[in-house]
Amino acid sequence: MRSEGFLSHNIAGLSQALESVIAADDLSRKPGLLQGLDPRAKLAAFLLLVVTAGLLRNLALLAVLFVMALALVFFSMISFSFFLKRVLLFIPLFTVVIAIPALFITPGTPIWHIGSHISVTQQGLLSAAFLFARVTDSLSLGILLVLTTRWMDLLSALRWFRLPGLIVSIVGMTYRYIFLFLHSANNMFMARRSRTVARFSGAANRRWLAQMLVANLVKSQHLSEEVYLAMLSRGYSGEVITLDNLSVRRRDYLCFVSVAMLVFILLWVNYR
Amino acid sequence: MHIPDGYLSPVTDGVMLAAAAPFWYVALKKIRRTLNQRTVPMLALFAAFSFVLMMFNVPLPGGTTAHVVGGTLLAIVLGPWDAIIGISVVLGIQAFFFGDGGVLAFGANCFNMAIVLPLVGYFVYKLVSSYAGASSPRRLLGSVVGSYAGINAAALFTAVELGLQPQLFHTAAGTPLYAPYNLAASLPSVMVGHLLVAGPAEALVTGLVVFYLQRSHSRLLQSDKKAKEGGKRWIMWGGLAALALATPLGLLASGTAWGEWGLDELKTLGLDFIPQGLQRLESWWPVPLPDYGFPRMGAVIGYIMSAFVGMALISGLLWLGGRGLMRKNASRVELPAPGKVLE
Numbered sequence: 202m203r204s205e206g207f208l209s210h211n212i213a214g215l216s217q218a219l220e221s222v223i224a225a226d227d228l229s230r231k232p233g234l235l236q237g238l239d240p241r242a243k244l245a246a247f248l249l250l251v252v253t254a255g256l257l258r259n260l261a262l263l264a265v266l267f268v269m270a271l272a273l274v275f276f277s278m279i280s281f282s283f284f285l286k287r288v289l290l291f292i293p294l295f296t297v298v299i300a301i302p303a304l305f306i307t308p309g310t311p312i313w314h315i316g317s318h319i320s321v322t323q324q325g326l327l328s329a330a331f332l333f334a335r336v337t338d339s340l341s342l343g344i345l346l347v348l349t350t351r352w353m354d355l356l357s358a359l360r361w362f363r364l365p366g367l368i369v370s371i372v373g374m375t376y377r378y379i380f381l382f383l384h385s386a387n388n389m390f391m392a393r394r395s396r397t398v399a400r401f402s403g404a405a406n407r408r409w410l411a412q413m414l415v416a417n418l419v420k421s422q423h424l425s426e427e428v429y430l431a432m433l434s435r436g437y438s439g440e441v442i443t444l445d446n447l448s449v450r451r452r453d454y455l456c457f458v459s460v461a462m463l464v465f466i467l468l469w470v471n472y473r
Numbered sequence: 474m475h476i477p478d479g480y481l482s483p484v485t486d487g488v489m490l491a492a493a494a495p496f497w498y499v500a501l502k503k504i505r506r507t508l509n510q511r512t513v514p515m516l517a518l519f520a521a522f523s524f525v526l527m528m529f530n531v532p533l534p535g536g537t538t539a540h541v542v543g544g545t546l547l548a549i550v551l552g553p554w555d556a557i558i559g560i561s562v563v564l565g566i567q568a569f570f571f572g573d574g575g576v577l578a579f580g581a582n583c584f585n586m587a588i589v590l591p592l593v594g595y596f597v598y599k600l601v602s603s604y605a606g607a608s609s610p611r612r613l614l615g616s617v618v619g620s621y622a623g624i625n626a627a628a629l630f631t632a633v634e635l636g637l638q639p640q641l642f643h644t645a646a647g648t649p650l651y652a653p654y655n656l657a658a659s660l661p662s663v664m665v666g667h668l669l670v671a672g673p674a675e676a677l678v679t680g681l682v683v684f685y686l687q688r689s690h691s692r693l694l695q696s697d698k699k700a701k702e703g704g705k706r707w708i709m710w711g712g713l714a715a716l717a718l719a720t721p722l723g724l725l726a727s728g729t730a731w732g733e734w735g736l737d738e739l740k741t742l743g744l745d746f747i748p749q750g751l752q753r754l755e756s757w758w759p760v761p762l763p764d765y766g767f768p769r770m771g772a773v774i775g776y777i778m779s780a781f782v783g784m785a786l787i788s789g790l791l792w793l794g795g796r797g798l799m800r801k802n803a804s805r806v807e808l809p810a811p812g813k814v815l816e
Contacts, residue, residue, distance in 0.1 A: 306658065407681060410678075411685055418522060421518040
């Protein structure tokens, strides 16, 4: 790949990641329906719904789940176009491409002949539809959770669900420094692009990328030392103490109970 | 390689989560044992680094690009247990925040990319580079071979998990409910891409990074302390046990491994004429366990037994070979400098 394409490609990817997180952070502060709920109730409801999306064996019910997610998008003041772009653009599209051969090679009742040898089977079509519906449902629910919950609240919820404190503190800190590293990597790519006049070969680009990775690797080690000293000077003694001011209100119970009922009804309709 | 939700049944997700749990438990215990207060910021910063690393597009010879996981690299720099935790953290953030890999499939993704990948990669790296100095070319070779082996082992597990779905979960009419391709389709389609593109990309990036680390920051490469050596052996046994547990998978596959056809199978493959030489050769080499089965025993038990006999033979040979090598090296062993690494 030409160096210009390689650099721009990476810059675009990194900037997009930064942007999507900033957008999520903005949305999680809006006064919408889901934003106002306790993160623990949301997380529990989310897990219930994702498991249900995995268990349902009926396309209509999977569609009901998606419509419900869209309704929540509306009440949480998220724009549909933003949400659909975020959900559908990559993974479901990729899933469609992956599922195309399944239309033809899944053994079963042929329903549509193309030429004399190839035919689409009913089983193949259904199976592709299942895959697409499940992937879209699970992804919508996950993105809905992330767009309406602040990261620190999500971490407190995970801690409440008995995730070891060591892990929670590593995750929290990792998340913070991801942005610093994304920024600095982006700057390095930009700097490289802005001083590049000629075209570099793929090999030269690879060498540069590896040197940049080494620089970042060494930097992360140095930085971890500095972060440690900073923590130490603020009284860190190996224990992480956080302010978890989570409080469950009536609407949180209401949310969880209504989701549990919905899940029960969906599964009952499916398996009765 | 990130499996999204919907490709695996919730049952598989649960099984994979349970399979990953003991590794997390051991890794956490190991980290807690060696825990000094620096561990938390160090793991966090390296995890952040590998998150960014996974985002890069690496230009490959021939004009394509690929993403890398960098699991073996992390295992080389931090040690395998820290790498397990580090990559699991990254996968968790990717699953929750970027929708990259499913939340239910988190266990499966961690098992493949955060456990199998660094353990296999690190094991091969150690095998190739044992007792080599920090700047030895053997270490570079080890990192290249190890990262290639690691990512392909992870891809193999991914392909098997996906390929088992239609066999295990389908409706009465035969509609696959989750990933639609059986092993015969999923294995080649996942593995070809990883053997030919993603594997070389991983090996290339890991090799280049280790090369530059050797030249400028070789102390980062010495994290494998001599004292840890004894504890590493069980990784090998663990790997072997995992392979043994995977043996029944062979029973699900129909047909014969590619290139291992018997004469009668060559005929069914459409090769009607059989080279005379082959026919003569086959009778020359009396196979002790024809078609991997003991005579007069159930086919299944025979198959599993022959797997164990094969593994015992191979590990015996490796052990003998390894001992021979170590004897040879013992005379000119060059001890690595006392590893004071990340301080």
